[in-house]
Amino acid sequence: MTFLFVATSSFITSSAANFVPVSGAVEGMFKFKELLKTAGWVVTASSDGVVSFSTSSDIITTYTGVLVSGTAITGSLGNKSAWFVMASPSNPSGNGTDRQFWSFQRDSTNNGTNFETWRIKYSADMFDNLTASLTSSPGPPNGATVSQSIMLGGGTDAAPTFAVGFRTSGNMRWNSAANNASPYEWYTICTEFTAYQPVTMIMHDAMLTGSWPDSGTFPTQFDQSPYCTMVSYFAAATDATVNLQSSTLGPFTWFRKGTNFVAQGSGILRLQGLKYMGTNAGNTTLTNAIWPSSGTTIQSRPGLNSEALLPIPYGRRVALLGAATGYKGLSNMMKYPAAPRTNGSTYNGVMTSTGSKDGIKFGLLVFPWNGQSYLY
Amino acid sequence: MTLQFFSNDSTYSGSTVNISKDYQASNPTTNIANHVKGFFILKALLKTCSWTVKSSGDGVSTYSTSSDILTMGTGTNGANTAGDFLNGSAWFYIQSPGTSSQHICIQRNNGTYAASSHSFRIKYSTTGFFVSGAAGSTGLTGSITVTPTAISASDEILIIGGGTDAAPTFGALTPTSTVGVRTHIAAHDVAPYGFWMAWHGYGLEPTAGGGYFLNDYMLSGSFPGTDQPVADNSPYTCGLFTTLTQFGDATQQFSMAGAFVKSLSSATNDSLPQLANIRWSALSYNLANTSTVLVPQGVGINPVTQKLDVLPVWFVRRRDPGGNQLTLDQTGLKGASGFMRFPLFNLSNGEVFDYVSTRDKVCFGFLVFDWNGTDLVAL
Numbered sequence: 001m002t003f004l005f006v007a008t009s010s011f012i013t014s015s016a017a018n019f020v021p022v023s024g025a026v027e028g029m030f031k032f033k034e035l036l037k038t039a040g041w042v043v044t045a046s047s048d049g050v051v052s053f054s055t056s057s058d059i060i061t062t063y064t065g066v067l068v069s070g071t072a073i074t075g076s077l078g079n080k081s082a083w084f085v086m087a088s089p090s091n092p093s094g095n096g097t098d099r100q101f102w103s104f105q106r107d108s109t110n111n112g113t114n115f116e117t118w119r120i121k122y123s124a125d126m127f128d129n130l131t132a133s134l135t136s137s138p139g140p141p142n143g144a145t146v147s148q149s150i151m152l153g154g155g156t157d158a159a160p161t162f163a164v165g166f167r168t169s170g171n172m173r174w175n176s177a178a179n180n181a182s183p184y185e186w187y188t189i190c191t192e193f194t195a196y197q198p199v200t201m202i203m204h205d206a207m208l209t210g211s212w213p214d215s216g217t218f219p220t221q222f223d224q225s226p227y228c229t230m231v232s233y234f235a236a237a238t239d240a241t242v243n244l245q246s247s248t249l250g251p252f253t254w255f256r257k258g259t260n261f262v263a264q265g266s267g268i269l270r271l272q273g274l275k276y277m278g279t280n281a282g283n284t285t286l287t288n289a290i291w292p293s294s295g296t297t298i299q300s301r302p303g304l305n306s307e308a309l310l311p312i313p314y315g316r317r318v319a320l321l322g323a324a325t326g327y328k329g330l331s332n333m334m335k336y337p338a339a340p341r342t343n344g345s346t347y348n349g350v351m352t353s354t355g356s357k358d359g360i361k362f363g364l365l366v367f368p369w370n371g372q373s374y375l376y
Numbered sequence: 377m378t379l380q381f382f383s384n385d386s387t388y389s390g391s392t393v394n395i396s397k398d399y400q401a402s403n404p405t406t407n408i409a410n411h412v413k414g415f416f417i418l419k420a421l422l423k424t425c426s427w428t429v430k431s432s433g434d435g436v437s438t439y440s441t442s443s444d445i446l447t448m449g450t451g452t453n454g455a456n457t458a459g460d461f462l463n464g465s466a467w468f469y470i471q472s473p474g475t476s477s478q479h480i481c482i483q484r485n486n487g488t489y490a491a492s493s494h495s496f497r498i499k500y501s502t503t504g505f506f507v508s509g510a511a512g513s514t515g516l517t518g519s520i521t522v523t524p525t526a527i528s529a530s531d532e533i534l535i536i537g538g539g540t541d542a543a544p545t546f547g548a549l550t551p552t553s554t555v556g557v558r559t560h561i562a563a564h565d566v567a568p569y570g571f572w573m574a575w576h577g578y579g580l581e582p583t584a585g586g587g588y589f590l591n592d593y594m595l596s597g598s599f600p601g602t603d604q605p606v607a608d609n610s611p612y613t614c615g616l617f618t619t620l621t622q623f624g625d626a627t628q629q630f631s632m633a634g635a636f637v638k639s640l641s642s643a644t645n646d647s648l649p650q651l652a653n654i655r656w657s658a659l660s661y662n663l664a665n666t667s668t669v670l671v672p673q674g675v676g677i678n679p680v681t682q683k684l685d686v687l688p689v690w691f692v693r694r695r696d697p698g699g700n701q702l703t704l705d706q707t708g709l710k711g712a713s714g715f716m717r718f719p720l721f722n723l724s725n726g727e728v729f730d731y732v733s734t735r736d737k738v739c740f741g742f743l744v745f746d747w748n749g750t751d752l753v754a755l
């Protein structure tokens with residue numbers, strides 16, 4: 001497992017992390033797309049929104065040349081209604097059998113403007129190219145909307161509506177990372193340019209093998225979709241952007257996807273990251289020491305000059321919906337910081353035991369990182 | 377790894393779960409053998425699982441620095457009998473196989489025969505206790521009434537009881553001697569050679585008292601990613617709880633002894649500090665901290681499988697502001713319990729349920745353990 005931070009493709013070679021996109025979200029998302037391709041994901045369909053589209057390949061070759069409002073550029077992500085579908089590698093062995101699908105579409109208002117406004121969908125089933133067009137991203141097969149989740153925006157594929165998911169050009173620092181091996185997780189996080197708190201998070205996480213009830217040491221039924229996904233945006237930069245506990249913005253997952261579950265018709269559900277709570281010394285008082293937020297009493301990792309990190313358990317409680325409850329598994333990509341730290345703080349020994357600055361804190365979570373100091 | 381629930385040792389042959397109070401054949405109606413019997417059968421099961429009794433003493437006339445001399449229940453109530461574990465101060469020291477051995481020394485109360493059979497002194501070490509060598513500077517082997525000293529004083533920790541080997545004090549378990557106890561024990565017959573033991577009083581609810589004694593192990597690979605940068609040569613914890621509610625009670629902290637990444641050369645990290653657990657919970661909607669305990673109480677049964685999921689129990693070492701003032705480099709994460717799980721839904725004490733196979737899990741207090749498929753027998 002290696003997390004990549006540099007997009008290397010026939011279209012571009014560029015760092016996808018720790019940079020300020022001059023052209024705003026179209027630049028950030030273009031580099032994000034190329035990073036995912038570098039890590040093994042495939043663009044299964046795409047459209048530049050104005051000139052052409054493909055149901056088999058990536059025709060979005062650039063984000064540049066769109067700064068003149070109203071000018072459509074062939075193959076540019078800056079065109080209105082441009083869209084692309086990303087699919088994980090066909091056989092993500094070890095973490096379920098499903099390919100994962102994401103669809104990203106630009107605002108349909110104007111060429112060269114509204115870069116921060118998008119419609120984003122996720123499916124652990126597939127998107128059907130039969131319904132794709134220049135301006136319509138593919139929908140779920142047979143119109144079975146239960147298999148997809150609109151993560152940002154709304155409407156239908158034929159009549160999409162869009163929502164702000166990013167800051168405007170030059171007002172955010174962009175960070176993308178992608179695992180080039182199974183289970184192919186990734187994240188994109190944008191921080192506010194001056195206050196460096198997060199404003200946007202899009203993430204695709206997987207359960208740590210053996211940590212979910214359906215395999216390894218917790219064997220029952222095989223979880224067909226041990227993934228969870230999340231899109232979060234706050235206009236005002238805040239740690240709440242990167243927070244798994246929200247009941248309204250928390251991550252989505254298929255909760256025990258399978259025949260039985262589909263029959264119940266519940267589709268993709270929200271999860272929450274369960275927190276940890278400890279009691280005070282003296283065995284008498286509950287102190288509300290909770291990680292990650294108020295806990296300050298677990299900090300070291302013995303033998304390593306770095307701070308302790310805690311595993312993140314995903315669960316679903318009765319209060320959330322009441323339909324499908326229980327434990328999902330542990331995050332494979334992220335961890336809780338054991339002590340409060342500022343955004344952009346880096347950690348050692350996160351991805352490898354000798355790693356230097358290979359973890360970074362955004363919001364309330366710690367992610368893989370590329371060894372750099374964060375640029376504020 | 378196979379978990380055993382049956383002892384084939386010469387000192388006891390039979391099931392190690394649903395053990396009733398009346399094992400003592402000569403005194404079937406008395407309660408004198410309650411906890412003593414439990415620890416005696418624990419010894420027998422561990423021997424079945426390749427543990428070795430390194431030394432033992434019967435408290436009245438005999439001891440050995442090489443073998444198990446103890447029997448149980450062969451005498452008459454009120455009179456000491458050679459070799460009887462019911463005798464006051466009787467003890468044994470037992471060691472697990474392998475290169476990462478666990479060493480446990482259990483001594484019963486030093487009162488008269490059979491009296492106070494609910495009080496014990498238990499020591500735990502990852503290095504061991506003396507079974508040879510001269511007394512004095514090189515340590516003391518055990519004797520008739522005295523348990524052996526630790527090879528490394530800093531490596532020994534008292535699980536229950538106090539004092540010294542020469543002048544021990546004893547800690548009480550519940551229920552006391554006047555209340556019958558049903559005990560359940562399971563142990564691995566291969567590495568990692570852990571064991572757990574749970575008991576409860578009359579009825580299945582913990583109101584009649586109960587507790588746990590276990591030598592737990594960390595799940596292999598339970599450090600997510602590379603959180604643990606160095607190999608832990610002693611991925612075990614050892615603990616005893618005098619009530620079944622102690623572990624999950626929101627008002628109490630539980631602790632287990634365990635080497636803190638024992639492979640490190642640092643004397644600080646080589647010691648056996650207490651490990652405090654952290655309780656599973658969830659954040660409220662508004663992101664504020666909350667004292668609501670979500671696990672093991674508030675997550676429901678899975679509606680698809682119609683089964684109860686279980687959560688891993690993590691061991692961490694906290695720097696508690698209230699009293700346990702550790703340095704920050706003494707804090708951290710050890711791993712996930714190999715034996716214990718939190719249920720995601722309230723269960724009755726002693727309730728068995730199907731997880732993978734029929735009746736393969738049992739709940740005592742707020743913890744779930746692997747079970748052997750039998751029904752729990754009410755007292």
